[in-house]
Amino acid sequence: MNNPYIPMPARIEKITTENEARDIKTFDFSFVNNEDKDGFLFLPGQFAELSLLGFGECPIGIASSPTEVGHLLFTVKRTGFVTKHLHRAEVGDTIGIRGPFGNSYPLDLMEGKNVLIVGGGFAFTTLRATTMYMLEHNNRGRFKELTIVYGARSPGELIYKQELWDWEKSTDLNMFITVDKGDERWKRREGFVPTVLEDIAPSSQDTVALVCGPPVMIKFTLPVLQKLGFPPERIFLSLEMRMKCGIGMCGRCNIGHKYVCVDGPVFSCAQLDELPQEY
Amino acid sequence: MERPMSKECLMYKEDFEEFLARLIEGHSIFCPSGEDISPGIKKVAGREQFALHRGPSHFSFKHYFLPQTERLFSFDMASNKIDASNGELDDNKLVVLIGLRPCDAMAIELLDQVFLQRGPEDVFYARRRRRTRIISFACSEPRTTCFCESVGCGPDAAASADMVIFALKDSYIVKTITQCGEELLNNTGMNLDGVSTEKLGEREQMINESRDRLEKVFTSEDLNGKIMDFEASYWKQICQKCLGCGICTYFCPTCHCFDIVDEVAGSKGRRIRSWDSCMYPLFTLHASGHNPRPTRKERMRQRIMHKFVYSMEQYGRRFCVGCGRCVIHCPVNLDLRLVIKEIAEGK
Numbered sequence: 001m002n003n004p005y006i007p008m009p010a011r012i013e014k015i016t017t018e019n020e021a022r023d024i025k026t027f028d029f030s031f032v033n034n035e036d037k038d039g040f041l042f043l044p045g046q047f048a049e050l051s052l053l054g055f056g057e058c059p060i061g062i063a064s065s066p067t068e069v070g071h072l073l074f075t076v077k078r079t080g081f082v083t084k085h086l087h088r089a090e091v092g093d094t095i096g097i098r099g100p101f102g103n104s105y106p107l108d109l110m111e112g113k114n115v116l117i118v119g120g121g122f123a124f125t126t127l128r129a130t131t132m133y134m135l136e137h138n139n140r141g142r143f144k145e146l147t148i149v150y151g152a153r154s155p156g157e158l159i160y161k162q163e164l165w166d167w168e169k170s171t172d173l174n175m176f177i178t179v180d181k182g183d184e185r186w187k188r189r190e191g192f193v194p195t196v197l198e199d200i201a202p203s204s205q206d207t208v209a210l211v212c213g214p215p216v217m218i219k220f221t222l223p224v225l226q227k228l229g230f231p232p233e234r235i236f237l238s239l240e241m242r243m244k245c246g247i248g249m250c251g252r253c254n255i256g257h258k259y260v261c262v263d264g265p266v267f268s269c270a271q272l273d274e275l276p277q278e279y
Numbered sequence: 280m281e282r283p284m285s286k287e288c289l290m291y292k293e294d295f296e297e298f299l300a301r302l303i304e305g306h307s308i309f310c311p312s313g314e315d316i317s318p319g320i321k322k323v324a325g326r327e328q329f330a331l332h333r334g335p336s337h338f339s340f341k342h343y344f345l346p347q348t349e350r351l352f353s354f355d356m357a358s359n360k361i362d363a364s365n366g367e368l369d370d371n372k373l374v375v376l377i378g379l380r381p382c383d384a385m386a387i388e389l390l391d392q393v394f395l396q397r398g399p400e401d402v403f404y405a406r407r408r409r410r411t412r413i414i415s416f417a418c419s420e421p422r423t424t425c426f427c428e429s430v431g432c433g434p435d436a437a438a439s440a441d442m443v444i445f446a447l448k449d450s451y452i453v454k455t456i457t458q459c460g461e462e463l464l465n466n467t468g469m470n471l472d473g474v475s476t477e478k479l480g481e482r483e484q485m486i487n488e489s490r491d492r493l494e495k496v497f498t499s500e501d502l503n504g505k506i507m508d509f510e511a512s513y514w515k516q517i518c519q520k521c522l523g524c525g526i527c528t529y530f531c532p533t534c535h536c537f538d539i540v541d542e543v544a545g546s547k548g549r550r551i552r553s554w555d556s557c558m559y560p561l562f563t564l565h566a567s568g569h570n571p572r573p574t575r576k577e578r579m580r581q582r583i584m585h586k587f588v589y590s591m592e593q594y595g596r597r598f599c600v601g602c603g604r605c606v607i608h609c610p611v612n613l614d615l616r617l618v619i620k621e622i623a624e625g626k
């Protein structure tokens with residue numbers, strides 16, 4: 001019996017604490033069974049349900065790219081019940097994974113175009129996956145210029161720090177890192193992501209924009225993109241909803257007639273304009 | 280799903296008794312229990328246990344296909360072992376549901392859309408559905424709360440039935456709808472006559488009388504075109520007296536939303552799914568505290584628009600069969616029919 005609710009066992013290989021507040025951790029998993037590993041085919045933007053037997057499940061975006069062979073990353077903020085217990089897990093522990101679920105960022109549309117990534121806080125996870133995917137040397141040529149604007153509240157809250165500094169130095173992409181408020185040691189940009197975006201003013205010509213961040217960042221970023229000339233069809237957002245099944249059955253995550261777990265989580269602004277504003 | 284196979288024959292009272300007896304002998308039969316305790320259906324072990332009820336039964340047959348709580352699997356936290364075996368589902372013996380009204384049968388067709396047709400099948404639902412045959416009874420005595428006709432169902436609707444029985448004054452017309460229904464009838468080995476024009480006339484009269492009795496608070500025309508507006512101001516009024524108890528969704532034969540939780544005792548536990556309701560604030564509450572449907576207004580709008588608007592875009596069907604259960608059981612008499620009427624009148 002093919003029971004879609006059974007999680008696949010996966011071992012925690014590595015845990016990285018991402019921020020100063022120590023409430024965001026990245027877990028690197030490996031599947032216990034080879035057939036699960038081989039069957040877990042995904043694209044950047046998709047998510048999975050992480051399962052702790054006895055505690056429950058939570059939907060988490062896949063933070064690694066399928067091109068990072070041997071790694072399966074999830075970056076999880078300690079928020080409530082399940083995530084609290086996940087944060088107590090240690091290297092070597094086995095938890096469960098169900099997925100991959102949902103759609104991905106529009107790789108087909110992005111191909112041959114410039115890509116602008118705008119991210120804020122710990123919601124950068126699937127955008128990291130997308131970045132890693134595009135930077136992979138076999139893939140890099142498929143996309144034109146790559147620009148990333150990423151920010152967090154404070155220097156300590158930036159995630160994937162080492163990668164950010166590496167990307168800043170790289171000639172493969174234009175990296176803009178900002179924090180709302182720096183400290184004495186902070187030598188880089190200060191300012192909210194939307195403001196920084198407005199200053200940099202990347203061209204909307206032949207460019208696809210991917211946006212993920214806290215609601216307030218999204219609220220102020222969209223008008224900036226609009227002003228830069230991005231049509232709603234070329235702005236993509238990744239949405240969050242409370243979820244249970246992840247497969248369009250439990251009826252929980254709808255926005256109008258769309259289920260975020262199967263029709264999303266990635267939607268273009270044009271698609272969202274057609275839906276009720278209820279998210 | 281399968282070739283339609285419509286054939287009609289007549290049963291007199293004795294034939295019908297014999298038919299029931301043979302059916303009970305050879306199959307697992309379930310009918311409405313007539314009680315108001317969940318699941319509201321019972322196994323029929325003997326003829327005397329089967330009785331027809333007026334209009335739709337207390338509970339719908341959703342309980343059979345989507346039990347109020349269902350174990351997805353058991354686990355042992357100490358060893359990380361999962362046990363998904365399920366004897367009930369592995370049992371492929373034919374089950375016959377008998378005594379549903381056409382509305383409840385049609386509701387199963389709608390649940391099929393969700394659990395079988397939209398994407399990958401739900402194994403739990405699929406197993407039960409595939410081993411099930413449905414014998415519905417046309418409605419001769421609708422309740423005052425019934426409005427099946429207004430939503431495209433009706434006292435003689437045959438949706439998802441394998442066999443429809445029309446109970447006339449002193450006889451029964453048995454109409455097989457599918458090949459499965461045909462086989463079911465053949466397997467009883469009954470030798471039956473065709474239906475005389477006189478009996479057909481009697482049936483027509485019965486169904487017409489049923490139709491006349493149905494209250495037309497709103498009509499199917501009221502559901503044409505753009506019938507509801509997400510932004511409209513009426514949602515605020517409609518939800519005023521709603522308590523948010525969720526009874527309407529629990530009784531509804533087409534409501535199918537569920538929650539998934541873990542139940543633990545010691546190191547052993549099970550992951551279960553249980554009915555949930557869009558009328559509850561927790562249904563959509565994010566871990567961050569944000570809630571896209573923070574008040575009863577948004578939740579009422581969701582319930583009604585899902586049934587009458589979103590489902591049209593998802594499945595091309597309205598997810599209401601007009602059984603009236605939400606009207607009957609709402610503790611504050613929030614009458615869906617009046618709501619639709621008011622909306623249709625553009626209030």
Ligand SMILES: Cc1cc2nc3c(=O)[nH]c(=O)nc-3n(C[C@H](O)[C@H](O)[C@H](O)COP(=O)(O)OP(=O)(O)OC[C@H]3O[C@@H](n4cnc5c(N)ncnc54)[C@H](O)[C@@H]3O)c2cc1C
Binds near residue numbers: 047057074126
């Ligand atoms: C597509 C998508 C991608 C996401 N990606 C990320 C990501 O990359 N990183 C990230 O950090 N977050 C992400 N989130 C958000 C994340 O899913 C939530 O933060 C998470 O679900 C919170 O779960 P929680 O149990 O900690 O919170 P809670 O609010 O405590 O509970 C949420 C669920 O946990 C269960 N639960 C709670 N209490 C109990 C209890 N007492 N007993 C049993 N079960 C209980 C329930 O099933 C409940 O529905 C994403 C969400 C979505 C929809």
Ligand code: SF4
Binds near residue numbers: 586603606
């Ligand atoms: S919405 Fe009310 S009348 Fe319609 S099917 Fe559900 S319970 Fe019956």
Ligand code: SF4
Binds near residue numbers: 523610612613
């Ligand atoms: S049964 Fe009535 S009071 Fe209860 S949630 Fe439904 S509409 Fe509201």
Ligand code: FES
Binds near residue numbers: 243253260261
């Ligand atoms: S999470 Fe169950 S329908 Fe989307």
